[in-house]
Amino acid sequence: MTILQGTWRFPTEVLAGPGRIGELAARARDLGARRALLVSDAQVAKLPFFAPLEAGFAAAGIATARFTGTHPDPLASDVAAGVAAFRAHEADLVVAIGGGSALDCGKTIALAAATDRPLWDFEITLAAPALDRPMVPILAVPTTAGTGSEVGRASVITDEEAARKVILLHPQMLPRLVVLDPELTIGLPATLTAWTGMDALAHNLEAYCIDAWHPMADGVAVEGMRLIHGSLVTATTDGRNLAARGTMLAAASMGATAFQKGLGAIHSLSHPIGAHCHAHHGLTNAVLMPYVLEFNRPAIEPKIVQVARCLGIGGGFEGFRDWVIDLRKALGIPHTVEALGVTAPMLDQLSEEAFRDPNTPDNPRPADTAALRRILAAALEGQLDGLSR
Numbered sequence: 001m002t003i004l005q006g007t008w009r010f011p012t013e014v015l016a017g018p019g020r021i022g023e024l025a026a027r028a029r030d031l032g033a034r035r036a037l038l039v040s041d042a043q044v045a046k047l048p049f050f051a052p053l054e055a056g057f058a059a060a061g062i063a064t065a066r067f068t069g070t071h072p073d074p075l076a077s078d079v080a081a082g083v084a085a086f087r088a089h090e091a092d093l094v095v096a097i098g099g100g101s102a103l104d105c106g107k108t109i110a111l112a113a114a115t116d117r118p119l120w121d122f123e124i125t126l127a128a129p130a131l132d133r134p135m136v137p138i139l140a141v142p143t144t145a146g147t148g149s150e151v152g153r154a155s156v157i158t159d160e161e162a163a164r165k166v167i168l169l170h171p172q173m174l175p176r177l178v179v180l181d182p183e184l185t186i187g188l189p190a191t192l193t194a195w196t197g198m199d200a201l202a203h204n205l206e207a208y209c210i211d212a213w214h215p216m217a218d219g220v221a222v223e224g225m226r227l228i229h230g231s232l233v234t235a236t237t238d239g240r241n242l243a244a245r246g247t248m249l250a251a252a253s254m255g256a257t258a259f260q261k262g263l264g265a266i267h268s269l270s271h272p273i274g275a276h277c278h279a280h281h282g283l284t285n286a287v288l289m290p291y292v293l294e295f296n297r298p299a300i301e302p303k304i305v306q307v308a309r310c311l312g313i314g315g316g317f318e319g320f321r322d323w324v325i326d327l328r329k330a331l332g333i334p335h336t337v338e339a340l341g342v343t344a345p346m347l348d349q350l351s352e353e354a355f356r357d358p359n360t361p362d363n364p365r366p367a368d369t370a371a372l373r374r375i376l377a378a379a380l381e382g383q384l385d386g387l388s389r
Helices: 020-030 050-059 076-089 100-113 190-209 215-237 242-261 265-277 281-311 316-330 344-356 369-381
Strands: 013-016 035-039 063-067 093-098 138-142 154-159 164-169 177-180
Touching: 013 020, 013 242, 020 050, 020 093, 020 138, 020 177, 035 050, 035 076, 035 100, 050 063, 063 076, 076 100, 076 154, 093 100, 100 138, 100 154, 138 242, 164 265, 177 242, 190 215, 190 242, 190 265, 190 281, 190 316, 215 242, 215 281, 215 316, 265 281, 265 344, 265 369, 281 316, 281 369, 344 369
Parallel strands: 013 177, 035 063, 035 093, 093 138, 138 177
Antiparallel strands: 154 164
16 A cells, blocks of 8 residues: 655634624734734725724724735736835734735735845745745735635736746745635625636636645545535525625635645646736636646546535536536636637747646646647637547
């Protein structure tokens, strides 16, 4: 019998359930915070919960400042502006509030404020260098159920000069406390609910399929997919359903917890498409999902058969793949990458950039530039036949 080994981390404290946002200021005070930078975007800052949140911090004796200059795909310039706001406020705490972009931006502001190095020195493919100053604590409050950035040590920031998305990693970027309050997701448009939910599915699915021994991550990923199977359509079509909203928040955090095991070609192809076409990351993952599933079939079929059984989906691999396709239809997600802005002349560059993405080596079936181009070409034409060969 093969002796297996692994390194696992599941340390994040999470407050889950309706109304838990009301506990955040007291928990920040318990950390000794006196001056908090609230990192969000302009739309989230207008939501009904935001002003009462600020009032709660004030009542707890914590002065707050807002930074709401986060783009939908956070830019390096967003982080620089956020660091300037952090220093002007003399902040000793970062509270990241919003979707994955705001969470990533907030986490990266805390990182950048603690170092004099360029951000790109912390790219996930490199060993994280030492910080110049202690990093302040980070609290995370997601208002979408997708990226799971609230439980992760990484962020994705766009390098504007190179037109590429860069994954940054530092263990201290892991938030100290997370609030999963489904009341904060009420009012999220159906399209964003669907796209972020498919992002959560991509995280759980790819992590589960990675060929590495991490039984804790596999168990989390299977349960995450089961929760999505039962809740995503309801959360999208009945946006005030707190049970479905709460379940999707949990599934999103589970996906990010599981993908410390790794991701694969869905993400490595999605990143350059997002950088060049400015397509929503979750939407891009959703469009690519069945094509990458079919390409990976020789390496993952037994695992997909197993998870299909756990989800109550009949038909083995084909049944699971068809469920993904039917789910996309139910959520109004297009079948081809043409809808994202991808054209045939772009395929060579996109596939070359995808091959260099740090997620590609973890794909369960080896994928060189030619294989990635084949997946993209199939996704442009809307043809699944032959990808598994």
